[in-house]
Structure formats: C-alpha cells, structure tokens
Amino acid sequence: MPGTKPKGAPEPMPSAKAQPGQIQIQFQPTGKRVNVPAGSSLLQAARSAGIELTSDCGGEGSCGQCQVVILSRTKSEAVSEPAENEGLSLSPLDLINGRRLACSTTVLGDLVVEIPRESVISGQRLQVESQLHEITPEEVDPPVRAVRLELPRPSLADSRADFTRVTDALGEQGFAAQQLHAHPSVLRSLPEILRKEAWRLTAYVRGDEIVGFGPVEERALGLCVDLGTTKIAASLVDLATGQSLGSTGAPNPQMGYGEDVISRINHVLRHPETAQILAEKVQ
Incomplete structure (x- = not known):
C-alpha cells in the first residue's frame, strides 16, 4: 500500500525546530537537515541543503534523473501525489516503495528522504590537461x-x-x-x-x-580557468616561463540546473529568481 512504511525506515522527524510555515527535511545518508517553505519541491530542498542532484532537464521533469526515496512512515501525507510525468520514469512498484522524482514532488510535511548514489552529481576524475608541448622563452606571451x-x-x-x-x-x-x-x-x-x-x-x-x-622578488603567477559546461578546470602558470605548476578540476555545480547551456537558460527564463543562484555557483 502507498502508505506502508518500508522495513527499517526511520520515523519522521518532529517539526518543533521548524519555523511556522516551514517543513523540516532530513536527507540520508548524509544526515543533512533543512527547513523549507511548505509547497517547495524536493529538488529545491536538496539545493537548499547543498546537495546537487543530477537533473539534465534543469528540474523540468523530463529527464527522470533526480530520483529520491521517501522513507518517512507518513510519506503518503508528507508529499504530493505522483505527477503524470513521474509515471514515465518510475514503475508502479517504484512509486509504492516511495521512489519519486525530486523536481515533481512537493513537500507537505516533515519527512526523511534517501538520495541514491546515482542521483547525486559526484566528484569524478576530470581531465584538466590537454596535450602539452615544450615552450621556448620566445613563445611566452602572457596577457599579463x-x-x-x-x-x-x-x-x-x-x-x-x-x-x-x-x-x-x-x-x-x-x-x-x-x-x-x-x-x-x-x-x-x-x-x-x-x-x-x-x-x-x-x-x-x-x-x-x-x-x-x-615586490621585485615576487614570483609572477597566473591562474587559467576554463569554465566548461560540465566541468571547471584550473591551472597555475608561471608567467615568466609559461610552465604549468599544477592543475585541478571539479564538476560544474550548475549541472543540477540543466545538462547544457540552453537547458540552464530555459530554466532561468522559467524561474528568473535562480539567475543569481546560478552565477554564485561558479564564483
């Protein structure tokens, strides 16, 4: 039955700590808790908790990637009924067991949510260096x-x-x-x-x-940053010699708002209030 508590599921959290009109959500397995306004989507709640869920469609409900599992015993009352688009990505058994799309699920009461590993934008091994070649002093021409x-x-x-x-x-x-x-x-x-x-x-x-x-003795260093659609790469470079002193990379945190630039633009057009959030993600 939709309201049946899965075996071993935690009890719903008391709402005493939440402000009036706010709902408290706990995310497992991290244990992070966040208070959000009633009527927020689980995707918005996850973002408020600093959890970036995979969402190539930018939260429009079409990619089926932001799957979560409702664990609270009152799950049938704590969230909205499954939306039509959820039936395209989830089976009837999935829905009975509490699996939902975070972008299409509205929170109505305190609850505990499990986030499957595959639903999280993970730190992956990123390529941050391209093919290298020897640089002669004559070739060094930094912008600074x-x-x-x-x-x-x-x-x-x-x-x-x-x-x-x-x-x-x-x-x-x-x-x-x-x-x-x-x-x-x-x-x-x-x-x-x-x-x-x-x-x-x-x-x-x-x-x-x-x-x-x-100071004259100060070593002149430059930071090269490549802000890509899916990853951000950075290299520390000696401006005098052109030598790369180190490189690093990380997933672009904007991926939670769309797989590509067009998806993110469409997301901001539909939700103008998120424009500043997207900018802050890469600052």
Missing part, C-alpha cells in the same frame, strides 16, 4: 606581463608623481606611457610599496592597464 622597474627617487629637481614615474619607466621599455592607466585601488597601493621596496617594484601590465604592483 610582469615588468621589473627601478625608479629614481624624488628630489627637488624631480618632483614627478609616483604613478608618473612608473609610466615613464614603462615607456622606456616600449609601453605607450600616455595611455597607461590603473584602477584607484591599485593606485592607492603604489606609495607604500615604492617606499617599502626602496623604489624597486614589479608592475603587472595587461594591455594599457596596470593591474597591480608587487
């Missing part, structure tokens, strides 16, 4: 250049502003001195570092913009 400078100290005969000294010195090395500029936050750091480093410093230049200053 680290330029070491030694500037003349101010005197009665030379009262130029600190930034003018920097741009003039960069002009002597082939940069267009008159076009160089920097953000106010970068400019504020200049007086201190010049005097602390005895008028020797490294200027980090991207095009016509000076993006930072640092």
